[in-house]
Amino acid sequence: MNHEQSRALYDRALSVMPGGVNSSVRAVRPYPFFVQKGDGGHVVDADGNRYIDFVMGYGPLLLGHDMPEQVQSAVQQRAAEGPMYGAPTEVEVELAEFVTRHVPSVEMVRFVNSGTEATVSAVRLARGYTGRDKIVVMQSGYHGAQESTLVEGEGDHTAPSSPGIPESFAEHTLTVPFNDPDAARDVFDEHGDDIAAVLTEPILGNYGIVHPIDGYHETLRGLCNDHGSLLIFDEVITGFRVGGLQCAQGKFDIEPDITTFGKIVGGGFPVGAIGGKSEIIEQFTPAGDVFQSGTFSGHPVTMAAGLETLRYAAEHDVYDHVNGLGERMRSGLQDILEDQAPEYTVVGTDSMFKVVFTRDGPDTFEGHCEAGCQQRPECPRYDHCPKDGGDVKQAETERWERLFWPAMKERGVFLTANQFESQFICDAHTAEDVDDALEAYKEAI
Template sequence: MTQTANAQWQRPGPRSAELFERAARVTPGGVNSPVRAFSGVGGTPAFIDHASGAYIYDVDGNEYVDYVGSFGPMILGHAHPAVVEAVQQQASKGLSFGAPTGLETELAELVCSMVDSIESVRMVNSGTEAAMTALRLARGHTGRKKVIKFAGNYHGHVDALLVNAGSGALTLGIPGSPGVPEAVVQDTLVATYNDLDSVAEAFKAHGDDVACVMVEPVAGNMNCVPPEDGFLQGLRDLCDEYGALLVFDEVMTGFRVHPGCAQAHFGVTPDVTALGKIVGGGMPVGAVGGPSKVMETLAPTGPVYQAGTLSGHPLGMAAGIATLSRLKDGSVHEAIAPKLDSLLQGLQQCADKHGVPFLTQRVGAMFGMFFTDASRVSRFDDVAACDTDKFAVFFHTMLDHGVYLAPSAFEAGFISQAHDDTAIQRTLEAADAAFAAVAQA
């Protein structure tokens, strides 16, 4: 969008603009994670002051119904009293010790009790670190080098996994960012998500040296793209045939699409699972889990080295325990389902009313919105063909009407148990204006 077009948007206000200008002087692009800069939609990012339940509030005093939820962790809603209390109580005892605590074991026990494939857990500090550890673990456990990943699947900014994917069925990895040497990604093979033939082709060419297939069971970094029927089970079968490990990157889907993660929702069991976001209840926590025979390959019981000064950080463990203990019985997910149904049905009705080609997709408590006339979006090329200009108009109009969406057409949306009928109705009223603006653009 042009700067002239950007000038029409009413929100955020002058205080956010001032903070963004200040931040740009001392931080690359004024942000600490690129999507926050609004470069995908134009305009100035809102700087957030505080949040509660389904709402966030920026420094100019604007209130927004929030569907970002810190990009996934806030399934209970912002500043949930039990989570806040758990963190406050632990903070009063000390922030970090560099030594074991019982909290680490308690959270690990919760994870193992909720996820059938996990018998042992290593806590880390982020989803990126979890993916990096899972890859090293798979290579160390199998003694193989190559990894198969998918176009449109994001596993953090790990060098070997930050790879541009071509449109072909199989593309040998090329660096997806300056600073990533070609040698680092020469063993990364990129297949097409929801295309088992592309994976079979990779195994046929390199099967004896493939350590693992790493996949987002629901692609959440090219918006929300569910697996087609049989795709995940097909990956399981190919890994079994060639002796490779199946790694599910459930940093986003873990505990969000089902209390037992996406693997329970779809009934497919991975060998290794990477977790993040919800497992830390909003604190910077990641985890890697799997059967003991695989996990014991990690130091100190095995030869694969991994360590972290702040791994198992007490505040993160406390937040994670408070969150997962409330998700375990499934009641939160059951309560969210009809809310998301109402939201997505209402959005589609608004789009149809204004004649705007539009599609929604969802799994559990995550969803996607696509400006397309397609009946389904299942691959990276489908996502790339969607109209990002229409999304930018939609995004800013929603923002102007008090609804906060991820500032990119390629990010999934997240709903929480705190989104009540009032929040959803406000969202749909904003959507009516937003689709009208898209139709007129």
């Protein structure tokens, strides 16, 4: 493939943007390709190279790059009527009504502008509602670029994971490994009266797609109930992708107190949302005292895109299509690994998938989880599959990033840029796309 235009654009970008990008994850080596346009389930770069796109904007594009007519018409109408107003619009109410009608735990919604803003606001809300300061997060979990969760360490021995964050922020953040109920119990035994909330993704989506072990979320729900803490599900990635319109909380039959959303709920435009029980969400100003506000919150173009995207998904069997292709992809990957790399692990569910370059595993796949690791104790690979973000970090992350990702790119398959983030199927993908990608995996692995 020729990448002269992308290289030239990157050279220009380095002069005017730090690292040449506006999000650090895009800074692949030696330089990223620059996208010219999207086309269904594909992207075309500045040099005219075409790729099957499994990044999907890191998750927001459930329908792909081509908006169906009803979505496109709604977006164009709202944009033509005026960019924004600083006043409420009907479409905000309609999208909020759609979300509260379909997501089991959500009675009220506050819309914001990003997943990070949603989790920042949710943490502030939990602290304001409970009158407590401490929050519990999963080690290696990611909840956006916010000071309260950019921490590293174990238990109450935490420190900021980035310069620019005061040590005092980390003092209020407790960490436990995902899928370790004993660690969760221990931290509540020691700090339970001071814990405002547990903040977790229902499925780790930024660290290799790690499923919860059986009963883990029930343990967190019980601990929060016993200690008067709130359970916050970060569904920025899983919301309206895993579990369909009920989201991952519906799939796992767990009702959090607060849920954060992003990505799909805005139909591909910048968005975030905080939803939950009315008595909690009403603590936001102006109904309550917990300050939260934003100039672009509830932007009419974003609200229209999100509403019509979700309506389209509900009316056109989108989830059947993308989940079926997801299973086809994961099953095909299992077959490839059985022949070529039995130590590696296929992970994912619904329309999410990934291959984690784990270092150990039995030679046989007999009795294994089919179409992605489900954390079944009876699976012969159970002791080898990743249980938390730390396990994924121990995988061959450099091989994935330095050798495998470029090899897939040269074969016309666009994957997320490192070992950790998920790949996504969209409604515009076809069985042929999946089969072509599997051939590329077979060659690159």
